[in-house]
Amino acid sequence: MDASYAFADSGSARKDDLPESIDLSHHLNLTTRSRTANSLKGLYKYMNAPGMLSLAGGLPNPEIFPFESMSAEILPCDALAKKPPTLTGDISKDTVKEQSFISWLFGKKPTKTISVPKSHTPVHDPAAVDLSTLLQYSSAEGHPALKEFIRNFVEKVYRPGFADWQVQLNVGATAGWSQVVAMLMERGDAILVEEFTYPGAMNAYQPLDIKPVSVKIDGEGLLPEDFDSILANWDEQKEGRRRPRVLYTVPTGQNPTGGTMLAERKQKIYDLCVKYDVIIVEDEPYYFLYSDPWVPRAGKQSGQALRAYDNFKDDKKGVEEFFKKLPPSYLRFDYQGRVIRLDTFSKTIAPGSRLGWFTANPLFTERLLRGCESAISSPNGIGQAMITKLMLEWGYDGYIRWLRGIKATYAMRRDWMCDLLESTFHLEFNQSLPVSQHIKWITAYEKTAPGMGGAVLDEKRGYKAQKPLVSFVPPSAGMFVWLAVHLDSHKDFEKVKARGEDPNRVLLEKLFIELAEHKVLVVPGFFFDAQPGQPHKGSENIGFLRLAFSFAPHDEMKQALEIMSRVIIKFFA
Amino acid sequence: MDASYAFADSGSARKDDLPESIDLSHHLNLTTRSRTANSLKGLYKYMNAPGMLSLAGGLPNPEIFPFESMSAEILPCDALAKKPPTLTGDISKDTVKEQSFISWLFGKKPTKTISVPKSHTPVHDPAAVDLSTLLQYSSAEGHPALKEFIRNFVEKVYRPGFADWQVQLNVGATAGWSQVVAMLMERGDAILVEEFTYPGAMNAYQPLDIKPVSVKIDGEGLLPEDFDSILANWDEQKEGRRRPRVLYTVPTGQNPTGGTMLAERKQKIYDLCVKYDVIIVEDEPYYFLYSDPWVPRAGKQSGQALRAYDNFKDDKKGVEEFFKKLPPSYLRFDYQGRVIRLDTFSKTIAPGSRLGWFTANPLFTERLLRGCESAISSPNGIGQAMITKLMLEWGYDGYIRWLRGIKATYAMRRDWMCDLLESTFHLEFNQSLPVSQHIKWITAYEKTAPGMGGAVLDEKRGYKAQKPLVSFVPPSAGMFVWLAVHLDSHKDFEKVKARGEDPNRVLLEKLFIELAEHKVLVVPGFFFDAQPGQPHKGSENIGFLRLAFSFAPHDEMKQALEIMSRVIIKFFA
Structure with missing residues (x-):
């Protein structure tokens, strides 16, 4: 076309x-x-x-x-x-x-x-x-x-x-x-x-x-x-x-x-x-x-x-x-x-x-x-x-x-970031999410590692799949990977909802602060909300983080994503 | 003070x-x-x-x-x-x-x-x-x-x-x-x-x-x-x-x-x-x-x-x-x-x-x-x-x-322009005008010259004084001489007024065009009118031209002021 x-x-x-x-x-x-x-x-x-x-x-x-x-x-x-x-x-x-x-x-x-x-x-x-x-x-x-x-x-x-x-x-x-x-x-x-x-x-x-x-x-x-x-x-x-x-x-x-x-x-x-x-x-x-x-x-x-x-x-x-x-x-x-x-x-x-x-x-x-x-x-x-x-x-x-x-x-920098996501998480392709349902997402799970506990869904393929952590669509342009965070994988998700609070605000902000305290700065998705405060119907369990691949040198990007994967895994533990 | x-x-x-x-x-x-x-x-x-x-x-x-x-x-x-x-x-x-x-x-x-x-x-x-x-x-x-x-x-x-x-x-x-x-x-x-x-x-x-x-x-x-x-x-x-x-x-x-x-x-x-x-x-x-x-x-x-x-x-x-x-x-x-x-x-x-x-x-x-x-x-x-x-x-x-x-x-450039006004016109100091009555103006008259007609008010001092042409106050700052034009010295002044037209618009615009046609560009005062179209009460017979002394080289400024004095004298003839 x-x-x-x-x-x-x-x-x-x-x-x-x-x-x-x-x-x-x-x-x-x-x-x-x-x-x-x-x-x-x-x-x-x-x-x-x-x-x-x-x-x-x-x-x-x-x-x-x-x-x-x-x-x-x-x-x-x-x-x-x-x-x-x-x-x-x-x-x-x-x-x-x-x-x-x-x-x-x-x-x-x-x-x-x-x-x-x-x-x-x-x-x-x-x-x-x-x-x-x-x-x-x-x-x-x-x-x-x-x-x-x-x-x-x-x-x-x-x-x-x-x-x-x-x-x-x-x-x-x-x-x-x-x-x-x-x-x-x-x-x-x-x-x-x-x-x-x-x-x-x-x-x-x-x-x-x-x-x-x-x-x-x-x-x-x-x-x-x-x-x-x-x-x-x-x-x-x-x-x-x-x-x-x-x-x-x-x-x-x-x-x-x-x-x-x-x-x-x-x-x-x-x-x-x-x-x-x-x-x-x-x-x-x-x-x-x-x-x-x-x-x-x-x-x-x-x-x-x-x-x-x-x-x-x-x-x-x-x-x-x-x-x-x-x-x-x-x-x-x-x-x-x-x-x-x-x-x-x-x-x-x-x-x-x-x-x-x-x-x-x-x-x-x-x-x-x-x-x-x-x-x-x-x-x-x-x-x-x-x-x-x-x-x-x-x-x-x-x-x-x-x-x-x-x-x-x-394009090279985009590949750096996607490659690093691939090496720090286990990725499953062609996934569906309650947001952007017209397209297929890549969902990231924790990789199995020696000495780590938890149920392993697919031991042969080597990942713990009961908890989808984050998902993304590799972008064809721009400077950002838009990372969907599966907030409902967090242990407090239902508790926060029951309190009448917005998990997207409470849990995502918590994750953002966790990351910043570990010296990784990203931008929480609610900064970009066109109608702030109004929940995205049907996808309240998804929060977003924007990761820029435009600026950081490769070694810093690698370090940042390795820290991020550890923080996210711990966050959802 | x-x-x-x-x-x-x-x-x-x-x-x-x-x-x-x-x-x-x-x-x-x-x-x-x-x-x-x-x-x-x-x-x-x-x-x-x-x-x-x-x-x-x-x-x-x-x-x-x-x-x-x-x-x-x-x-x-x-x-x-x-x-x-x-x-x-x-x-x-x-x-x-x-x-x-x-x-x-x-x-x-x-x-x-x-x-x-x-x-x-x-x-x-x-x-x-x-x-x-x-x-x-x-x-x-x-x-x-x-x-x-x-x-x-x-x-x-x-x-x-x-x-x-x-x-x-x-x-x-x-x-x-x-x-x-x-x-x-x-x-x-x-x-x-x-x-x-x-x-x-x-x-x-x-x-x-x-x-x-x-x-x-x-x-x-x-x-x-x-x-x-x-x-x-x-x-x-x-x-x-x-x-x-x-x-x-x-x-x-x-x-x-x-x-x-x-x-x-x-x-x-x-x-x-x-x-x-x-x-x-x-x-x-x-x-x-x-x-x-x-x-x-x-x-x-x-x-x-x-x-x-x-x-x-x-x-x-x-x-x-x-x-x-x-x-x-x-x-x-x-x-x-x-x-x-x-x-x-x-x-x-x-x-x-x-x-x-x-x-x-x-x-x-x-x-x-x-x-x-x-x-x-x-x-x-x-x-x-x-x-x-x-x-x-x-x-x-x-x-x-x-x-x-x-x-x-x-300051030097301001002096260039004032000196040139002094050399192209006859100046009378300490004059009163119906505008800015608190201060004294310098009023410019045509100099007498051999072969020029017209009544001469003060032959000994060498100027034709029945028609004040323009007046100014030498500025202490800025980039401009604000030249008051005595529109009532123009032969059509009463005629224009009788027609119900604004002399400040009709005559001043005419003078501006005369000057531009003789290759001297200035800015007519009505461009700066804070309340355009509303006459300045008691001073309708005064129009203004703004002359910038900030830019022109001395020889061009001299040429411009010589042309201007000729155009103004002719305008009021």
Whole structure:
């Protein structure tokens, strides 16, 4: 299904063939409809008229910017290395070392220098990539060269389904989402979200008394039946709120659950959004981290795991295959302009870059620009200087290579964590859980060990199976393993329930503290509850822990999982 | 009066002696009262516990940040140069060249290198000034080293009058002000502003149907009598709005009028704010640009102007004198914690740094932190890396030296513009205008020239005085000359009025376009009207143009003012 939406290098649709976005101005809230342009910023166009002597803008003199030049040593992206690296040992042994795929993918040359000169010219040129420009006041639109790079990237990679889409820079997806909330939502509205969602996104709407409406998800994202049912049965009288008009979703490597929506689901959700006039906000920080599934040890051959991270061909076909594997963006389905896509450089370059962008219809991007002018004035010029120079140095092809390296790195790290779960627990595959019933889970049990007591269900296969401890679905993207904790395996489960307390709060919090006291820090699942305090019906016996595989070195991850398995086994003893 | 509030190096009040801020929580709006902390950010403290193995935060791996190091060539601030530079010619002649005071003040050594290494350590250390930290996710509070630098700076320079003040970083004063509006104001409120105010500030409240209430100003800022009268006579029934609870003011080098409030006025306004329970938001981008007044040519001696820019002594006494001349911040008077001060690096370092900070009571800084987390996540790490390294390299003393250089540079530029007005027009001093009647204006007339017609009022003194053209007050701070245009000197003035049109709109716009067509760009005063469309009673015959002296090189400024004088003379012919 996905392939039919996939990137094709040669055949990007001519904009002429695509429909224009429809009028969605009724979605703008009162504040946004009332916002006028920054009148001073309106002078910028005159300021750059040739030969104009400007006494207009209150621009500081670049001569007294204390930076004469800036430079950076960057990793080069000239070409993929021809040969795979030495990381091809027996991955069933614990010989995996902290090793970056980047140096492998991009050859031996360690770094390259980029530099941003001062280049003060008397006439302020907003298109120059120099410090006199980038340290100066500038448009909230972002630097023209960076914006053009992004526009070209969106056109080639996401191929929106409507003609008049635009891009608009912001200072990262968290800020971008806050701007979208500020543009579309009224106090007291309701919003559609995944039942577990990113807390940073909640912060934007929670203070506005906006009711989050949980949509059921499984490992492949939103369930269209549940989505339809919520909207079809919405009773404005009973709810005291308008039917939700906005969906916030993280389709790829969802935070915290790690699930990924593929084309078929997206098409269904998109069609429902057309039916119910819902704006889709897709927040896609992990989009390029989508990779092949984890292969358990039993199915692995020596060196196989590495080859699975990328096909490594540095040619057009290799690029095509990379794109073909990516799930299509919601933009791809969007023939009305009702999708706002949030992209960020946080995961592909660095979070400190605080740079991202909106892709949306021109009404929305213009209103978002006005909102950004007021909220941030413009993105940071020093950050823009470095990121713009980096992108111009790498070029489009180089950045695509870089994304392949990023993907390979996180796929490797995902495998580290799943491999470590496999080596610290006994795993049973194809299990059913009362949550996410559409998909199959892997359930972890205590391994038998000499001198340990307890009943052994299957002595031959070597595990004590009367107590499922935790379950997980190996993610295809993102940075997290979402660990389901079988709270009903705890001796106090019934006691806590009988006391009228929520085991998910009491027992999971206890486990979290146990882990932290043993120096392993994870995030309890209730942090991500879209509707905090409201139990997940039918799955009250399951708690969750989010484990990040993105950051820890391999030896620390190994140590952490070994501690975790001991703490969990003891917890359930 | 000011001296009693001035900075004293040794005697900063012990915090113990100062009162704590009073409870101002009733000023928080509904949204702010409803805002909870970012729960994920709450994990940061655990993440840095010694020996903690963290699988918690979704932190990207710093190994795949593509920047290995960053560096910059900066202007050094080691010591003030011993000798004045060569810029000591006869300033009555047009020999002034574009020349920075910076190289003069800071000696000959052209630049120094600062660099930010990668320094990836397995444990994420938020206090390290390295790329692994500053390119990573971080707290919205800002980098600890930068925050500490700022805290120390505020304590030494502004000496707040209450004990429990705090600083909190933001991404510049425009963003900071937006956050303050989002914290304090409800839709439909009213706000106290100077009758001409910064349009960027209007953008934050205008979409919320917040009514700006103009307070009369003269060259020394807000008029306490008018301020008192507005609040004393506020009729909630008639206005349909609560009495204003927030004052937005730019006390030093006000944008656009260039006026500066000194201690006496500030004390009066502060006391009124206590009386009427008003929060004072002082936005001080031009604070350190406050300098001695302009000296007209007649009063100047060769080389005098230069010495006036700074006393140039690079010792404790020189620093004390620099501070003694600065007007005290509203913070200095604040014994209740009702002042929120906005500072920015935009004018002292560079606008592209997009870094500034709040100084306020701890209730407000905590709520502002929560707001920033949602609105921006955190300030840009690349920008913070560079600014933090710069400040650590310069140190407090170096930054104070730098501020003296900035002040001297803009004072010189202010003199360029006033000198050029003096040489292109005939000036009459001590004039009264129907606006800002408390202060004396300088009024410009056409100079007599051979072959020019028209009646000459005072042939001996050489000017045609029947038509005052423009008037101005030489500013002591800021970046602007606020030029009052005598619209009633225009032949169509009565005709336009008789048609029921606003001369300020019709004639001033005509003059603005005339100037732009002759390649001189200025900003028409109505852009800054706090209550647009509402005529300034008693001064309908005065329009304004804002002329920036901050940016243009001297030769361009000269060219622009010569063109301007010709266009204005022709306009009024």
